[in-house]
Amino acid sequence: MTAAADTSTQTAETRASWALTLPALMLFVGVLVIPLLMTVMLSFHDWGQYKGIEPVFILKNWQEIASDPYYAEMFWRTFRIALLATLITAVLGAPEAYILNRMSGRWKGIFLLLILGPLLISVVARTLGWALLFGGNNGLVNKLLMSLGLIRAPLPFMFTETGMVVALAHVMMPFMVLSVWAALQRVDPQIENAAMSLGAGAFTIIRRIILPQIMPGVLSGAIIVFSLSASAFATPAIIGGRRLKVAATLAYDEFLNTLNWPLGAAVAVLLLLALVLIVVGSNALIERRYAEVFR
Amino acid sequence: MRTNGPLALTFHALFVVFMLAPIVVVCLVAFTPEGFLSLPVNGFSLRWFRTIASYPEFVHAFWVSLGLGMVSSFVALLFAVPAALAIARYRFRGRDVLAALFLSPLMIPHVVLGIAFLRFFTSLGLGGTFAALLIAHVIVVFPFALRLTLAAATGMDRSVEMAAVSLGAGGFTLFRRVTLPLILPGVISGWALAFIQSFDDLTMTVFLAAPGTETLPVRMFLYIQDNIDPLVTSVSASVIAITMTALILLDRFYGLDRVLAGKGDPGR
Numbered sequence: 001m002t003a004a005a006d007t008s009t010q011t012a013e014t015r016a017s018w019a020l021t022l023p024a025l026m027l028f029v030g031v032l033v034i035p036l037l038m039t040v041m042l043s044f045h046d047w048g049q050y051k052g053i054e055p056v057f058i059l060k061n062w063q064e065i066a067s068d069p070y071y072a073e074m075f076w077r078t079f080r081i082a083l084l085a086t087l088i089t090a091v092l093g094a095p096e097a098y099i100l101n102r103m104s105g106r107w108k109g110i111f112l113l114l115i116l117g118p119l120l121i122s123v124v125a126r127t128l129g130w131a132l133l134f135g136g137n138n139g140l141v142n143k144l145l146m147s148l149g150l151i152r153a154p155l156p157f158m159f160t161e162t163g164m165v166v167a168l169a170h171v172m173m174p175f176m177v178l179s180v181w182a183a184l185q186r187v188d189p190q191i192e193n194a195a196m197s198l199g200a201g202a203f204t205i206i207r208r209i210i211l212p213q214i215m216p217g218v219l220s221g222a223i224i225v226f227s228l229s230a231s232a233f234a235t236p237a238i239i240g241g242r243r244l245k246v247a248a249t250l251a252y253d254e255f256l257n258t259l260n261w262p263l264g265a266a267v268a269v270l271l272l273l274a275l276v277l278i279v280v281g282s283n284a285l286i287e288r289r290y291a292e293v294f295r
Numbered sequence: 296m297r298t299n300g301p302l303a304l305t306f307h308a309l310f311v312v313f314m315l316a317p318i319v320v321v322c323l324v325a326f327t328p329e330g331f332l333s334l335p336v337n338g339f340s341l342r343w344f345r346t347i348a349s350y351p352e353f354v355h356a357f358w359v360s361l362g363l364g365m366v367s368s369f370v371a372l373l374f375a376v377p378a379a380l381a382i383a384r385y386r387f388r389g390r391d392v393l394a395a396l397f398l399s400p401l402m403i404p405h406v407v408l409g410i411a412f413l414r415f416f417t418s419l420g421l422g423g424t425f426a427a428l429l430i431a432h433v434i435v436v437f438p439f440a441l442r443l444t445l446a447a448a449t450g451m452d453r454s455v456e457m458a459a460v461s462l463g464a465g466g467f468t469l470f471r472r473v474t475l476p477l478i479l480p481g482v483i484s485g486w487a488l489a490f491i492q493s494f495d496d497l498t499m500t501v502f503l504a505a506p507g508t509e510t511l512p513v514r515m516f517l518y519i520q521d522n523i524d525p526l527v528t529s530v531s532a533s534v535i536a537i538t539m540t541a542l543i544l545l546d547r548f549y550g551l552d553r554v555l556a557g558k559g560d561p562g563r
Contacts, residue, residue: 018387021393113542132317
């Protein structure tokens, strides 16, 4: 093929690809990018009980969030809950993925379906299940913990952060298992056998061979779980009740109860910014630390 | 390859119990014959499933969710299939940016999307309408439709297409008779996954739904906020049954791990 023909094929390909992607691009610019920009604008508007939203440019909402300790406490609670839920998913989900990966074909398929399936079941239904299990002082979870002798008096789970963390960890667990599972698929089982033939024990193999190789999977799972937990709505709203607010439920309140849209928009934009910074920052750190594995 | 020891299997059993307990509890309570919540359940009755029929708001919400899920995932495919074909085949300027934009609804918290859509559609005078819900759902399910179609289009054998071209096929005929049948499993799975996402979405939809356009998750959520009784567990159990059916079909048809891992995802 001559250079000229090559260039013309390239032009034709570029034209074809733009023609194919243009409808979707227009949809996304019109119905996603513009609404997001409008929301950022909204967070700078003024609002009053009687005058409603005034399209002016002021920093009132941002100053209120920065100065009122209520918001600092609420954001701190949001990220604390998300972090604890992430830790639980990592500590339980990573070993489970490893165990799953060592099962034989048929069992592997069945349990993978059982553990990943809940991901697609309505979050409302799953959280309702936890509300039923927690239910008051003689809920099933408390009865179980007391009969095992782990606790003496019933623990409060409903309307507490503990309950929110447990339910969130359950809701997010499939993402962690999936992420570690994907990392395990890249591990060569022969390395494990080689270590064993050289006399390494089970614990040494996990610590020195498996863990370093699946760590990128654990960390990228942690990023997904953390960002989804920090912006979760259904679980904190149902388990936390009306008083224990996190960022998403507070924004919902401002929009649909108080009707202070500009303040709600500011809370949402701040949540988005914080998450983008955390996700991009930790992604960069992971990629630098584990450049070898990703190559 | 070593096998799992007794300690690992005990951990595994406890883990599976943890994952299934809330779902099993909802389904058990749904069959209670009592007029109140009780655990453990004594007896078995379909009483609360029959009661659903006398709550028109739940029945109406179910039809809204079903229609919304089916139409929005279909519309999403109309935009996603051409885009996936372009991204899978051609290396053009802006390709990575476009792919990132199209997958961005996965990254943006749904609460932010809900607020953005509420603001946008209200200012257009479309607040609380089915049309607004539909467009918002198309955006949210788009990444799922795109990813599975993309995976199918990337793995497609193009020699069949070339044979068709050499025999004189072109344009839409080529797409309808050759390309589409080849990528159909991916397209159908993309539709099913998009449907499930739309059918289950609460966080974004709760901002947009008004009385009359409330979806089933929104109706369930608002109900739970007031009180938790066996009625809402029987509605949840029905939703779980619907999702499980879709899931098993999806697993048979395409493989659940492939669906969820989103193979063929650019940049990953």
